Structures are given as structure tokens and as C-alpha cells.
Amino acid sequence: METTEPEANVTRIMLAVNESSIKGYPHASISSRGAFEWTIQKIVRSNTSGFKLLFLHVQAPHEDGFEDMDGIYAFPEDFKTMKHRDQTRGLHLLEYFVTRCHEIGVACEAWVKEGDPKEVICRQAKRMRPDLLVVGNRGLGPFQRVIAGTVSEFCVKHAECPVVSIKRSPGETPRDPVDD
Amino acid sequence: METTEPEANVTRIMLAVNESSIKGYPHASISSRGAFEWTIQKIVRSNTSGFKLLFLHVQAPHEDGFEDMDGIYAFPEDFKTMKHRDQTRGLHLLEYFVTRCHEIGVACEAWVKEGDPKEVICRQAKRMRPDLLVVGNRGLGPFQRVIAGTVSEFCVKHAECPVVSIKRSPGETPRDPVDD
Numbered sequence: 455m456e457t458t459e460p461e462a463n464v465t466r467i468m469l470a471v472n473e474s475s476i477k478g479y480p481h482a483s484i485s486s487r488g489a490f491e492w493t494i495q496k497i498v499r500s501n502t503s504g505f506k507l508l509f510l511h512v513q514a515p516h517e518d519g520f521e522d523m524d525g526i527y528a529f530p531e532d533f534k535t536m537k538h539r540d541q542t543r544g545l546h547l548l549e550y551f552v553t554r555c556h557e558i559g560v561a562c563e564a565w566v567k568e569g570d571p572k573e574v575i576c577r578q579a580k581r582m583r584p585d586l587l588v589v590g591n592r593g594l595g596p597f598q599r600v601i602a603g604t605v606s607e608f609c610v611k612h613a614e615c616p617v618v619s620i621k622r623s624p625g626e627t628p629r630d631p632v633d634d
Numbered sequence: 635m636e637t638t639e640p641e642a643n644v645t646r647i648m649l650a651v652n653e654s655s656i657k658g659y660p661h662a663s664i665s666s667r668g669a670f671e672w673t674i675q676k677i678v679r680s681n682t683s684g685f686k687l688l689f690l691h692v693q694a695p696h697e698d699g700f701e702d703m704d705g706i707y708a709f710p711e712d713f714k715t716m717k718h719r720d721q722t723r724g725l726h727l728l729e730y731f732v733t734r735c736h737e738i739g740v741a742c743e744a745w746v747k748e749g750d751p752k753e754v755i756c757r758q759a760k761r762m763r764p765d766l767l768v769v770g771n772r773g774l775g776p777f778q779r780v781i782a783g784t785v786s787e788f789c790v791k792h793a794e795c796p797v798v799s800i801k802r803s804p805g806e807t808p809r810d811p812v813d814d
Contacts (some may be wrong), residue, residue: 504680
């Protein structure tokens with residue numbers, strides 16, 4: 455994508471995005487979509503050539519393969535297929551954001567990584583040195599946070615770059631606020 | 635100041651600014667200047683008509699008048715003079731930022747308020763509903779934070795709008811990092 459300003463001079467915003475816990479892949483979570491819309495509407499605005507968005511999706515590895523218990527895994531290749539399918543799902547999630555950026559006319563790049571999301575996001579932020587990291591936030595209460603964990607709080611505390619955490623609006627919150 | 639977009643549609647960024655603990659009024663602290671420069675260079679960029687900056691300076695009230703012990707306070711009017719002088723100092727601090735905005739061509743407003751800075755900042759953010767609150771951060775370690783307190787951590791946790799905390803670069807940190 456062409457930009458009117460040299461790459462080194464654009465503002466690079468990293469967005470950590472994940473899949474919907476309600477609809478599953480390839481749908482983006484409510485808070486990821488909210489964080490993206492906030493970035494476009496409030497920060498990028500009409501200045502599409504001044505920004506580049508870096509989308510990062512982190513997949514937690516299957517610890518016990520629970521999600522795939524219906525399948526039969528007899529050979530090492532079967533597990534490779536599983537891993538490949540997961541990565542493909544992650545790519546389809548990113549496709550949503552990359553397509554939106556293309557429509558809007560803002561430059562972007564996207565990655566799928568595997569690992570503990572909060573740690574991988576901070577590690578990638580350290581490596582890529584974005585000017586700002588934007589993370590969605592379900593806006594959970596203290597009790598729900600203990601159960602669900604919050605990636606955003608960890609990133610606000612540990613990422614080496616400026617971080618902004620975008621809460622879901624009350625109108626977007628599902629009946630069970632842990633859902634996203 | 636004229637804007638090409640209607641006021642309701644600009645991105646409103648609140649910046650909490652304070653005076654230098656080294657040079658005193660009217661000089662801005664290192665972290666306030668850093669937060670301002672980050673906002674201009676990384677967010678506003680060339681899109682000056684798309685943003686409005688709201689500067690807020692909060693003065694903690696004199697609890698015991700220590701700073702004014704050299705003066706003679708015999709009449710109630712003397713204390714009024716003191717308070718008036720403080721407000722004037724606060725205005726001169728804001729003058730720096732307002733002048734910079736005027737030079738750059740970005741719309742702004744500025745306020746001086748009195749009270750506990752972290753609480754007043756959150757209260758004003760609730761009242762004014764900015765799209766983003768930017769606060770400077772000295773980047774203190776855990777031990778220094780206990781002594782010096784951090785307004786930025788409180789705002790990140792309690793403000794109802796998105797908040798970004800901008801750390802001083804290591805090169806800008808004075809010999810005593812509690813200084814600013």
C-alpha cells in the first residue's frame with residue numbers, strides 16, 4: 455500500500471486482537487472490534503497515510519487437546535494438521551481487520567503467534583517498538599477478573615511502550631460479561 | 635481558532651500537566667512536556683484540525699503554608715494574595731502549552747483546578763468525557779513510587795475514559811528520578 459510519508463515516519467500502532475468467545479473463529483471479539491474502531495475513529499481519523507496498524511493475534515497452545523477430542527490422532531502428522539488448522543483460523547480472524555484497513559486506506563501488517571497471550575504481546579511490543587499498543591478490555595469487575603484474567607491489565611503494567619486499554623461500552627456487554 | 639471540522643467531531647485529548655519539581659513555576663515538568671510532545675508527534679501529526687487538546691493543571695492546596703513561611707501573614711487578605719499568586723503561577727505553566735498549540739495550529743483549552751491531583755483529574759475526565767487522557771509518568775521503581783506516589787497509575791486504574799501513560803525516556807531522567 456502506498457503512503458505519502460516515509461515508513462520510518464508513520465505512527466505505528468499495535469493492536470492485540472482475539473477471537474470471539476461466543477461465535478468462535480473467525481469472528482473477532484467484541485472488545486477487539488471496539489479497540490479497532492476506537493483507533494480508526496479517534497486516532498487515525500482522516501490521516502490514513504500517517505499511521506500503520508500492526509495486528510497481533512496470539513493463540514494459546516492446546517494444553518490437552520480438549521477442543522479436538524472428537525478427532526482421531528494416531529500419527530504425528532495428525533497433530534501437525536491440527537496446528538495448521540489453528541493457524542488458518544487465526545489468519546481468518548486477522549483477515550477481517552486487514553480487509554477493513556484496506557477499505558479505509560490505512561497501511562497494516564498482521565501476525566499470528568503462539569503462546570501465553572499477555573506475555574507474547576509484551577514480547578512482540580518490545581521487539582517491534584510500536585508508538586502505541588491498543589488492547590481491548592471487557593471491563594470486568596474484580597471478581598470476574600480473577601476468574602477470566604485480564605490481558606489488558608498485564609500489558610498496561612508490563613509493556614515497554616505506551617498502552618491504552620479500550621473498555622467495551624455497557625451496551626455491547628453480553629449477558630455474561632466474561633463472554634466477548 | 636478555526637477548525638475545518640465541526641467541534642463535536644474532533645478527537646478531544648485531555649492532558650494533565652504539572653510544574654517542574656526542579657525549576658518550579660512556570661516551567662513544565664519533564665514528564666508533562668514528554669506527554670505533550672508524544673501527543674503532537676505521534677497522534678495529532680499533521681491532522682491539526684482533527685484534534686482539540688484540553689490541558690488541566692491541578693494544584694494541591696497548601697496544607698500548612700510551608701512554602702510561604704518567609705512572608706508575613708497578618709490579615710486574611712494576605713492569604714487571598716497567596717492563593718491568587720498560586721493561580722497565576724498555574725496559568726503561566728499553562729501558557730507554555732497553549733502557546734505551543736497556537737504555533738502548531740491545534741485547538742486547545744486550559745484549566746487550573748485545586749485539589750488532590752489524581753482525584754481532580756479523574757473527576758474532570760468524567761465531567762468532560764475526553765476521547766483520551768494522556769498523563770506523564772516518571773517511570774519510577776516500586777520503592778520510589780511508594781514515596782512519590784504516582785498520579786498516572788491512579789488515573790489508568792480509575793479514570794472512566796481511555797488513558798495512556800507516557801514514561802520519560804531514560805535520557806531525560808534527572809539524577810534523582812523523583813525529580814521531574
